Amino acid sequence: MTLNADTIKVACSNCNLRELCMPVGLQPQELQRIDDIVATRRKVRRKETLFASGERFTALYAIRIGVFKTQVTAEDGREQVTGFQMAGEIMGLDGIVNDHHTCDAVALEDAEVCVMPFERIEELSREVTALQRHVHQIMSREIVREHGVMLLLSSMRAEERLAAFLLNLLQRLHARGFSASELVLRMTREEIGSYLGLKLETVSRTMSKFAEEGLVEVNQRHVRILDADALRRLVNPTVCA
Amino acid sequence: MTLNADTIKVACSNCNLRELCMPVGLQPQELQRIDDIVATRRKVRRKETLFASGERFTALYAIRIGVFKTQVTAEDGREQVTGFQMAGEIMGLDGIVNDHHTCDAVALEDAEVCVMPFERIEELSREVTALQRHVHQIMSREIVREHGVMLLLSSMRAEERLAAFLLNLLQRLHARGFSASELVLRMTREEIGSYLGLKLETVSRTMSKFAEEGLVEVNQRHVRILDADALRRLVNPTVCA
DNA sequence: CGCCGCATTGACGTTCGTCAAGTCTAGTGG
DNA sequence: CCACTAGACTTGACGAACGTCAATGCGGCG
Numbered sequence: 001m002t003l004n005a006d007t008i009k010v011a012c013s014n015c016n017l018r019e020l021c022m023p024v025g026l027q028p029q030e031l032q033r034i035d036d037i038v039a040t041r042r043k044v045r046r047k048e049t050l051f052a053s054g055e056r057f058t059a060l061y062a063i064r065i066g067v068f069k070t071q072v073t074a075e076d077g078r079e080q081v082t083g084f085q086m087a088g089e090i091m092g093l094d095g096i097v098n099d100h101h102t103c104d105a106v107a108l109e110d111a112e113v114c115v116m117p118f119e120r121i122e123e124l125s126r127e128v129t130a131l132q133r134h135v136h137q138i139m140s141r142e143i144v145r146e147h148g149v150m151l152l153l154s155s156m157r158a159e160e161r162l163a164a165f166l167l168n169l170l171q172r173l174h175a176r177g178f179s180a181s182e183l184v185l186r187m188t189r190e191e192i193g194s195y196l197g198l199k200l201e202t203v204s205r206t207m208s209k210f211a212e213e214g215l216v217e218v219n220q221r222h223v224r225i226l227d228a229d230a231l232r233r234l235v236n237p238t239v240c241a
Numbered sequence: 242m243t244l245n246a247d248t249i250k251v252a253c254s255n256c257n258l259r260e261l262c263m264p265v266g267l268q269p270q271e272l273q274r275i276d277d278i279v280a281t282r283r284k285v286r287r288k289e290t291l292f293a294s295g296e297r298f299t300a301l302y303a304i305r306i307g308v309f310k311t312q313v314t315a316e317d318g319r320e321q322v323t324g325f326q327m328a329g330e331i332m333g334l335d336g337i338v339n340d341h342h343t344c345d346a347v348a349l350e351d352a353e354v355c356v357m358p359f360e361r362i363e364e365l366s367r368e369v370t371a372l373q374r375h376v377h378q379i380m381s382r383e384i385v386r387e388h389g390v391m392l393l394l395s396s397m398r399a400e401e402r403l404a405a406f407l408l409n410l411l412q413r414l415h416a417r418g419f420s421a422s423e424l425v426l427r428m429t430r431e432e433i434g435s436y437l438g439l440k441l442e443t444v445s446r447t448m449s450k451f452a453e454e455g456l457v458e459v460n461q462r463h464v465r466i467l468d469a470d471a472l473r474r475l476v477n478p479t480v481c482a
Numbered sequence: 483c484g485c486c487g488c489a490t491t492g493a494c495g496t497t498c499g500t501c502a503a504g505t506c507t508a509g510t511g512g
Numbered sequence: 513c514c515a516c517t518a519g520a521c522t523t524g525a526c527g528a529a530c531g532t533c534a535a536t537g538c539g540g541c542g
Contacts, residue, residue, distance in 0.1 A: 398529075399529075399530070439530080440531055440532080442530090442531075442532085443529090443531075446530095461538085
């Protein structure tokens with residue numbers, strides 16, 4: 001049997017993201033059972049949306065390749081980036097409550113996701129306890145993450161926000177096998193600003209300030225972290241003092 | 242058999258909150274099945290914590306009486322109120338992911354909650370599809386709510402934030418049978434400020450401004466909304482213009 | 483009655499947003 | 513190969529919104 005690249009059926013059980021993604025913590029025999037929650041794969045090109053606010057909710061999506069942003073739009077048009085997602089992370093949880101999505105998911109570079117019909121997830125997680133628990137954990141993790149963002153938005157100054165953002169990205173990229181000190185931003189200054197509650201000029205200025213102080217080396221979207229500890233001290237003034 | 246007030250076993254199926262709380266949308270026969278997810282009731286006095294960050298997670302809590310705040314604490318001690326919860330709302334979702342709570346739940350007045358051991362919820366929701374769906378919806382709703390808070394914190398000015406806050410409280414209280422135009426704030430200016438990303442002085446000043454402009458009547462914690470439409474216009478300048 | 487916590491109000495300072503000019507880079511087409 | 517353009521980024525000058533600090537008021541409770 002020959003298959004071309006587009007039709008290869010890649011199962012969770014032999015996916016190289018299984019340590020990060022949906023199958024985390026499952027036993028081998030459970031792993032096989034969830035292989036068929038991935039109905040299809042879908043490619044999304046840069047700047048295209050995976051799903052948009054208002055669309056019917058049918059599935060959760062696990063990122064295989066690429067980085068996404070999710071954003072909500074207020075009735076008056078103001079946009080707010082609610083997160084940046086990368087390989088192994090799950091998108092679409094917002095759609096469960098009203099059967100319709102309430103945010104957009106936009107690819108920041110050419111990307112590929114696993115489509116997991118939610119009906120099928122619910123079916124399977126009635127039988128596979130570990131999957132049920134895992135789904136609950138994914139949603140809980142998102143809630144906890146957002147608590148952190150609220151803290152950031154509500155009480156941190158620009159420098160602290162950007163430092164926290166860079167360290168967070170770095171840590172997640174490192175967990176995926178990338179450098180612990182270098183990163184390429186897939187998002188614009190404006191998108192970073194939207195996420196952090198700052199204007200793009202402030203993001204730019206703060207980045208420049210970090211560079212002047214020797215904390216980072218910035219070249220457009222390429223960032224090298226020179227003094228991660230100093231950034232950590234910024235995020236957490238008293239603890240690391 | 243006689244029971245005193247403390248030991249009365251009140252089941253979901255005859256709880257007066259069943260239109261708002263855990264049993265929403267369940268069929269009568271399903272309703273009976275979930276009666277025993279409520280293991281016990283627990284009274285919490287004003288200023289006491291229902292659970293605190295770091296404590297082991299064992300159960301979700303449905304509020305029967307009273308208003309709570311939930312708050313996260315940064316390592317450096319900064320506190321962020323992440324929400325105010327009232328009758329029928331569920332607390333504790335943050336604890337699922339790591340088996341430990343990551344925020345505190347503090348009663349703002351004498352309160353009473355239903356304790357729902359999470360193990361039992363998971364068991365039952367493997368059998369009762371509607372409960373499974375409902376649990377997913379509750380978590381999804383929390384995620385969507387937090388998106389809204391992020392939008393508010395990141396892009397609204399003080400007046401818009403406070404107006405949105407008052408309207409939201411009003412609407413939730415109204416859904417619980419209270420007045421659509423009058424409310425008693427159970428939280429201090431400082432707690433409102435923490436939630437909205439403002440200092441207490443700014444909350445106070447903005448409240449006074451609303452009062453001067455005839456939008457509300459404020460007397461300490463008693464607030465009467467005189468012109469809800471004007472408040473709505475503040476939240477959403479262009480739409481209602 | 484006096485204390486304490488909460489709320490209000492004013493004066494002033496800081497941070498970040500706004501507006502505007504200018505630079506850099508990648509991509510396009512001659 | 514180079515000129516041109518568009519989009520993203522940087523930088524500066526200025527102002528507005530909100531935070532900070534401090535004084536004062538108010539109400540409830542011992």
